[in-house]
Amino acid sequence: MVNDRSAVVDSWPVILIKGVNFMHEVSLSVHGRKRPFSFTMLLFLALILALVGLLIWMAVTQFGHIITGNRPQSAAELPQTTFTEATGVRIMLVAITAGGGMIDLRYQIADPDKAVIVHDEENPPTIIDERTGKVISRPWHDHAHDQDLHTAVTYYELILNPDGLIRPGQTVTIRIGNAELKHVPVQ
Numbered sequence: 001m002v003n004d005r006s007a008v009v010d011s012w013p014v015i016l017i018k019g020v021n022f023m024h025e026v027s028l029s030v031h032g033r034k035r036p037f038s039f040t041m042l043l044f045l046a047l048i049l050a051l052v053g054l055l056i057w058m059a060v061t062q063f064g065h066i067i068t069g070n071r072p073q074s075a076a077e078l079p080q081t082t083f084t085e086a087t088g089v090r091i092m093l094v095a096i097t098a099g100g101g102m103i104d105l106r107y108q109i110a111d112p113d114k115a116v117i118v119h120d121e122e123n124p125p126t127i128i129d130e131r132t133g134k135v136i137s138r139p140w141h142d143h144a145h146d147q148d149l150h151t152a153v154t155y156y157e158l159i160l161n162p163d164g165l166i167r168p169g170q171t172v173t174i175r176i177g178n179a180e181l182k183h184v185p186v187q
Helices: 005-009 041-069 083-087 111-117
Strands: 025-030 031-038 090-097 102-110 126-129 153-158 172-177 179-185
Touching: 025 126, 031 041, 083 090, 083 111, 083 172, 090 111, 090 172, 090 179, 102 111
Parallel strands: none
Antiparallel strands: 025 031, 090 102, 102 153, 126 172, 172 179
16 A cells, blocks of 8 residues: 555556555556556556447448448439439338338439329339349338328338348339339348
8 A cells, every 4th residue: 555645656646545545456567667557547448448349340330341342322322313203203211110020111202293103002112022022012001191292302101021021231122103223222
């Protein structure tokens, strides 16, 4: 235990209150000299290691596609000019929700006159699994918005995902009317 404040000046920081050392010390030899290695220093090193680990994890998850060569795209990043011209709709997102039981299909209206096709009950928006070719088109509910579609507004449709057929990371084809948008990534 250190009882003299002058001894603290030449050693690592130690908390002293009225001559009582509240830190547990471990003797550590550095360049032939013994220095106290406090519990606080151990916590500090653990924190630094945790932060370095967090930074590595963030870098790998954010930029891992560069290493693997597979860059995940969102639906909004896909070239959709032909599809949008045919349907009046731009696909923004295809994501799995509700514990895998539903597919969240989000689309933005580019041309309200053409986009009325999304309300066609005989031919609803359809998702095709590119692995198996299975077609999924059963909506969870009717459209929750009015029939009037507005330009630049994003709407959604929840489609049942039977047996969790579609999973994040897969690619699907979206069919609206007679137009298809292929290789849409699922999030």
